[in-house]
Amino acid sequence: MNNNIIEIKQLTKQFPVGSSFFTALRDIILTFDKGEFTGLVGPSGSGKTTLLNIIGSLDTPSKGEAIVLGKSISKLTHKEAAQLRNRHIGFIFQTFNLLPVYTVFENIEFALLLQHLSAGQRKKAVMEALEWVGLTDKAKSKPAQLSGGESQRVAIARAMVKRPELVIADEPTANLDSENSHHILKTMKQLNRDLKVSFLFATHDEKVMQYLDRKIILKDGKVVEDNVLEAINL
Amino acid sequence: MIQFIFKGIIRDRSRSTLPIIVVSIGVFLTVLLSGWMKGIFTDMIDMNANFSTGHVKIITRAYAENESQIPNDLALLGTDTLVPLLQKQFPQAEWVERIQFGGLLDVPDKNGETRAQGPAFGKGIDFSSPESKEASRLNIQHSLVQGTLPTKRGEAIITDDFAKRFNVKPGDKVTVFGSTMDGSMAFKTFIVSGTVRFGSTLLDRGAIIIDLADARDMLDMDNAASEVLGYLKTGQYNDEEANAIRDSFNTKYSNPSDEFSPVAQTLRQQNSLGQYLDMAENMSAIMTFIFVFAMSIVLWNSGLLAGLRRYTEYGIRLALGENKGHIYKTMIYEAILIGIIGTIIGSIIGLAATYYLQEVGLDFSSMTKNVTMMLPPVYKAKITPELFYIGFFPGLIATVLGNALAGFAIYKRKTARLFRELEV
Ligand SMILES: Nc1ncnc2c1ncn2[C@@H]1O[C@H](COP(=O)(O)OP(=O)(O)OP(=O)(O)O)[C@@H](O)[C@H]1O
Numbered sequence: 036m037n038n039n040i041i042e043i044k045q046l047t048k049q050f051p052v053g054s055s056f057f058t059a060l061r062d063i064i065l066t067f068d069k070g071e072f073t074g075l076v077g078p079s080g081s082g083k084t085t086l087l088n089i090i091g092s093l094d095t096p097s098k099g100e101a102i103v104l105g106k107s108i109s110k111l112t113h114k115e116a117a118q119l120r121n122r123h124i125g126f127i128f129q130t131f132n133l134l135p136v137y138t139v140f141e142n143i144e145f146a147l148l149l150q151h152l153s154a155g156q157r158k159k160a161v162m163e164a165l166e167w168v169g170l171t172d173k174a175k176s177k178p179a180q181l182s183g184g185e186s187q188r189v190a191i192a193r194a195m196v197k198r199p200e201l202v203i204a205d206e207p208t209a210n211l212d213s214e215n216s217h218h219i220l221k222t223m224k225q226l227n228r229d230l231k232v233s234f235l236f237a238t239h240d241e242k243v244m245q246y247l248d249r250k251i252i253l254k255d256g257k258v259v260e261d262n263v264l265e266a267i268n269l
Numbered sequence: 270m271i272q273f274i275f276k277g278i279i280r281d282r283s284r285s286t287l288p289i290i291v292v293s294i295g296v297f298l299t300v301l302l303s304g305w306m307k308g309i310f311t312d313m314i315d316m317n318a319n320f321s322t323g324h325v326k327i328i329t330r331a332y333a334e335n336e337s338q339i340p341n342d343l344a345l346l347g348t349d350t351l352v353p354l355l356q357k358q359f360p361q362a363e364w365v366e367r368i369q370f371g372g373l374l375d376v377p378d379k380n381g382e383t384r385a386q387g388p389a390f391g392k393g394i395d396f397s398s399p400e401s402k403e404a405s406r407l408n409i410q411h412s413l414v415q416g417t418l419p420t421k422r423g424e425a426i427i428t429d430d431f432a433k434r435f436n437v438k439p440g441d442k443v444t445v446f447g448s449t450m451d452g453s454m455a456f457k458t459f460i461v462s463g464t465v466r467f468g469s470t471l472l473d474r475g476a477i478i479i480d481l482a483d484a485r486d487m488l489d490m491d492n493a494a495s496e497v498l499g500y501l502k503t504g505q506y507n508d509e510e511a512n513a514i515r516d517s518f519n520t521k522y523s524n525p526s527d528e529f530s531p532v533a534q535t536l537r538q539q540n541s542l543g544q545y546l547d548m549a550e551n552m553s554a555i556m557t558f559i560f561v562f563a564m565s566i567v568l569w570n571s572g573l574l575a576g577l578r579r580y581t582e583y584g585i586r587l588a589l590g591e592n593k594g595h596i597y598k599t600m601i602y603e604a605i606l607i608g609i610i611g612t613i614i615g616s617i618i619g620l621a622a623t624y625y626l627q628e629v630g631l632d633f634s635s636m637t638k639n640v641t642m643m644l645p646p647v648y649k650a651k652i653t654p655e656l657f658y659i660g661f662f663p664g665l666i667a668t669v670l671g672n673a674l675a676g677f678a679i680y681k682r683k684t685a686r687l688f689r690e691l692e693v
């Protein structure tokens with residue numbers, strides 16, 4: 036086994052637009068190693084979200100291949116893709132996307148419920164995840180009672196609670212102020228270091244850049260730059 | 270997982286309130302209308318049984334052919350041996366003799382001259398035997414408007430409408446003119462002991478009820494009767510039991526080639542009561558069907574709306590690794606939970622309302638004034654054991670069907686599309 040967790044080969048993604056196609060990603064070739072903290076950067080419409088969705092097994096390539104954790108995304112059945120997400124991939128969104136009727140605890144617990152873990156195991160894992168993000172006292176709160184920064188930290192805990200190999204974060208700081216952005220980036224960086232989880236971002240945010248140890252620039256669906264950076268050390 | 274769904278339903282009112290209200294109303298109406306219609310049909314059938322058809326009726330073959338004309342020349346003979354025979358052979362039923370007759374009711378003035386006259390329908394029933402239940406069977410005591418039941422021979426009850434029309438009061442005399450069994454003229458004078466109103470126009474128009482013995486006397490019908498009626502001792506008409514009596518009686522005692530030989534008919538065979546019996550039987554099924562249909566459509570639409578509002582939730586759950594089949598399944602579980610909650614609420618309210626209508630009923634007699642069918646005056650509901658569970662059929666079928674249809678739209682959507690809706 037090598038160290039690479041994502042392998043993208045000649046990946047093209049086209050969306051039907053009227054009677055023709057719009058090419059959102061064109062011949063992408065990329066590999067990601069375990070433990071990376073990488074950002075996809077580029078102007079709006081450059082294809083960042085599209086690429087993340089494919090890596091996250093929410094969408095499939097039109098041409099080429101995306102192999103994530105040893106599985107070819109285009110060959111997965113709907114159920115297998117769900118299984119891959121449930122066990123191995125965590126998601127963090129720009130708009131937090133917590134389920135409003137459930138408490139912080141229940142939001143984080145949900146993924147474990149799908150894994151049929153016992154109540155005791157679930158409680159232990161959820162409380163541990165809340166500790167990582169420093170929100171153990173908010174376990175019983177509803178999402179509406181949280182600030183934006185707290186909500187995003189809950190979302191991080193939700194992504195992390197199942198101990199995934201990969202966390203995909205699409206513009207995680209776009210709805211946060213500067214202080215909260217730095218806070219959550221530090222949290223993610225720590226988790227990346229301590230738990231060896233790979234993080235893959237899509238972002239415009241300059242604040243994010245200083246935390247990245249690799250930056251891939253997309254433009255019009257193509258990779259135009261791919262640089263290893265000297266990231267801040269915490 | 271069920272707990273997770275249950276919390277969602279309880280906490281998110283928009284997800285549960287409307288469907289629960291719809292289910293409750295539907296179940297409420299199903300229970301109430303089933304109970305009420307069942308009550309009405311049962312009362313109607315009972316009333317017909319009590320006044321006219323019995324559970325089993327025995328008449329001569331010839332009488333049966335012209336029953337509407339009350340041809341007493343074709344009446345049953347030898348009832349003094351027939352009735353004891355029936356009691357012995359078919360002890361599961363009570364057997365009573367009745368005489369029906371048509372005639373003219375004449376109201377004399379002080380001098381014995383005719384003051385008023387009108388056609389009347391007459392009934393001779395057993396008032397005098399101590400064990401006779403006939404007066405209560407015809408509900409005479411409760412239908413009395415003035416006066417009392419006959420207490421001795423020579424007294425009669427007339428309908429109140431008739432009494433009003435001819436200004437007759439209890440204690441007045443009336444003379445009945447009719448014809449005897451062998452066609453000669455018959456008349457007898459009675460003292461009116463009371464007046465009754467049954468609430469059924471057909472019965473109330475003009476009738477006189479006298480003691481069976483007086484009728485025999487007047488019409489020369491010793492040991493004869495227009496009909497012998499059998500009432501099952503359970504008090505409830507039952508096809509199987511009635512058929513058994515009829516078949517057994519007809520094979521033993523009825524001779525198709527002798528028009529004076531007796532023949533037994535069940536309640537189902539008379540006055541097109543078969544139809545009503547079937548409706549009473551199937552009322553719950555009919556109501557359930559109607560409400561399953563109506564509620565499914567409402568719930569399907571409200572489910573679609575709720576589903577649209579919840580695209581975000583489904584998108585998140587997909588991202589968290591739930592598969593669509595599982596999401597679909599949880600929607601069905603939700604439907605079942607909502608169906609159960611709504612059914613319980615609807616059934617409780619429905620049973621309470623049915624109970625009220627069972628005890629009190631609604632008086633429609635003014636609306637059915639000109640109806641010639643024998644209808645009960647007050648429409649009462651009837652609580653039957655099935656009312657306690659029938660609500661679950663429309664309640665559960667409609668919610669599950671509604672959610673299944675609504676969920677299908679979501680199920681068919683592409684993961685990426687559902688997910689994309691997260692971002693807006
Ligand atoms: N389902 C779709 N159908 C048609 N076109 C689509 C679809 N999804 C994305 N696109 C198009 O593909 C291109 C890339 O979209 P994508 O969302 O990946 O951009 P992005 O880099 O994430 O932009 P942003 O920074 O604004 O989030 C856009 O032009 C978009 O309009």
Ligand SMILES: [Mg+2]
Pocket residue numbers: 083084085205237
């Ligand atoms: Mg995007």
